[in-house]
Amino acid sequence: MMLGAFRQSLLFGGLLLAMGVPMVFRDAGRAFFFELQAPLWWTSSYAVDALGFLSQKVRSQSALIQEGQRLARINTLYHLSVQQNAFLAQSVKRLEKLLDLPEQAGFEGLLARVMHAEFTPKHHKLLLRRGSLSGVCVGAGVLGSCGVVGRISQVHLYTAEVELISSPGFRMAAEVQGDLYPVLFSGKSMAAGQDPEGWVQHLPLDSCLDQEAILVTSSLGTVFPPGLHLGSLGPSVQKGLFKEAQVLLDPNLFRLREVCILLPKKDPL
């Protein structure tokens, strides 16, 4: 009698195990694969940086002096821009106070090197060499030299994943430059080797989209500061109440080496 009950329990336990094993195996496999890959990417990323450093080392002194002079000139221009920005920021603050407008959300930039890029029909991702130890959080915006790059989708201790704006699952509010009406931008699936593209929906029927129309981040958004470049608009089509248009993204989006993660400004208190 006892033996029968034991057998039944064993059978039931075995069944449960058989049902649970594939899921555990899948998750464990995925984690294991990532744990295995991440150090490799981490190492290769540092190796690439070291190679870059060494390649700079072999340059002649005169070439470095020329490069230094060029950078000094650019720095001078940047210093000017910084002063102008400080003045504009003060003006904006004063106007906000005068008009009793809510203060815009502030951001802090955190530079991060790109370790690895992954492009599948479902996801376009970058793996960054910054993680939760550096204060990176899920949902933070990521910028690059081409404008908006994407949003942080996963954070690990030393690494973080960015879902690129070209990713089919990505979407965010945006606006056409010069027009305050918010529209919806989403990434678009594309064939291998093709330049990145997006799709913009909910464009008003009366919006005038010339060939120069640029899509920028919305002034009402909370993840990105307003006016950051997303892409240029292609021809539009009418769909019911709205128009939709293709967004041509910067081809350098897939070739980025360094990005800036936007973190919410910490309260000084």
Added chain:
Amino acid sequence: MKHWDYRLRLLHLGAVYLGSFLFLAWGLFWRQILQTQRYKDQEKQQSQRRILQPGPRGHIYDRNGQLLVGNRPGFSVVLYLGELRQELRQEYLKKVREARQARQAGGQTHLNRDSLRADARAAVVQRYLEHLEGILGRKLSLDKPALLRHFAQKLLLPFPLARDLSDQEYVRLWDALPIDSPMQLHGEAFRYYPFGCAAAHVLGNVGPAEATIDAFADKKLTTFSFKTQTGRSGLELVFDASLQGKNGGSIWQVDPSGFQYRCLESVIPQKGQDLHITIDIELQRVAEAALGARRGAVVLLDIATGEVLVMASKPDYDLNAFVPTLSVEAFRAISENEAWMNRALQGLYPPGSPFKLITAMAALKAGVITPETRFDCDRFYKVGNRLYPEHDKLALGSVDLKEALSMSSNVYCYQVGLQVGPEALAKEAAFWHLNSPTGIELPFEPQQRSVPDPQWKLEKRHERWYPGDTANMAIGQGFLLTTPLRMACFAAALGSGNPGFQPTLLKKESTNALQSSTLPASGAHGLKPSDYQALLAGMRQAATQGTGRLIAIHGSDICVKTGTAQIANNTLTLAWLIGFYYATHTTHATQESLPTVALCVLVEGADPNDGYAGSTTAAPIGRTVLRAYQKAKEKGGKD
């Protein structure tokens, strides 16, 4: 023998089997081949659903192409119930467990599964609503009966959680909602009125309605429809069929529970036809501003084409308050303010002194007077046993037609009216169509006017006609009732000499046909040219020296007739003005020189202390409107 018996029995059995088999084969053939279409249709009906998406309504533009009514896209947060099946099931099981535990504890004796299912549905949706509240930062409430109704009747459609989101909310939601969230944004068209209250009564409002089956009309399927909008008043109602967009939609395959499975077909909704109307919104706003907080109406008509340039009615209401739905508070405020009525079209008032023009024309046509005929006009005129007062109770002395019209003499008109008789007055009023609706393209125009005569009084009031009734009628009082629009048409008809003047709100591509129909036929007014000119001279003098002198614009030729009437035991004073304006100055207008626009102003004065009168209240309003018209013409921006 036994052997044969056995075989016979086998034969019988075989026959039974064969019969049965043939019967089954026939049944199979009948079901599978002959009834194929029927079962296919039934299968479709059971597994396919039609969802209708209403098309946006057409726009309404003014005569200069300014947008009066448009569509603005609005967004709602909706919850796709099909995505919640797992959560609903778990919540329901949790509720059942809790109920069983409560029963075991002795609290309950019976498990009401329907009630538990309803509670589970409400709890799941409430969770999403709370999440939404966190994103939007505003309080939202769940209408549980509406949710349960939605589950029962519209399972295939998403359940709306919050409607008409602001731009900021739209952006916040796109930033916060994951792509696979059951909460999504749904775009729909809301009516948009850039000028708010302006021409509210003319444009009319829309209300929610069920969409008609335009898309996939040939298919007999269970249909779910998003709410559409239908015209409830004004032009929105009259031109509802053309303004209404063509519905689009999609056909969905559903699972046995009725949730969406996959989209089979879809059609994009189409926008309705645009409407171009004759109203000039700038003039309309000037007229409404001139009326201000007073109750009344202003109508301005283009005499050559019959086009209505202005139709203002105060008090009014902001049409944007109807979007997405009119709140109870707003409805109450409009009702308390008595703002629902389009006073220009629906307000029935005694015409007052402008009716003296009818009295004069009836007398001139009957040969009772000539323009030179003079009457002594004392402070009062006795009819029967009652004294009827002169205008402002002042003795005017001996006056002729021109002076009588200029000074709006009551006593002159009493005497003329009594001489010509009530039947002739009623006949003349009918000649100028004061007893019939204008037929303008607006709903709810009163069909009954009151132009009384002895027969009318006997039939309606069962009383005989007294000479005092004639005296009252001669000055536009008593049982006479008409609308400001009709009086404006009368002014236009008199100015153009065409009694058949027809107003219109519809802007036509070419107005030639209309012009030819509204241009006066020679002598159509039935007066001798000299009599007609004398009448105009009286009105012209009224605009320069008489009761309507406050309308005078330097260098302009204007003919007017003002009036002040009382109704409801003198509790309501009416200030009237009708007239017409010549774009080119002519001291002696002839049949060839037509006035450009006709005007009617009416102001209601509920308080006797207001001191409202046609000469002091209506005339300055008329002047403001005509001045604005003149300026617009000078700018050359108007056609």
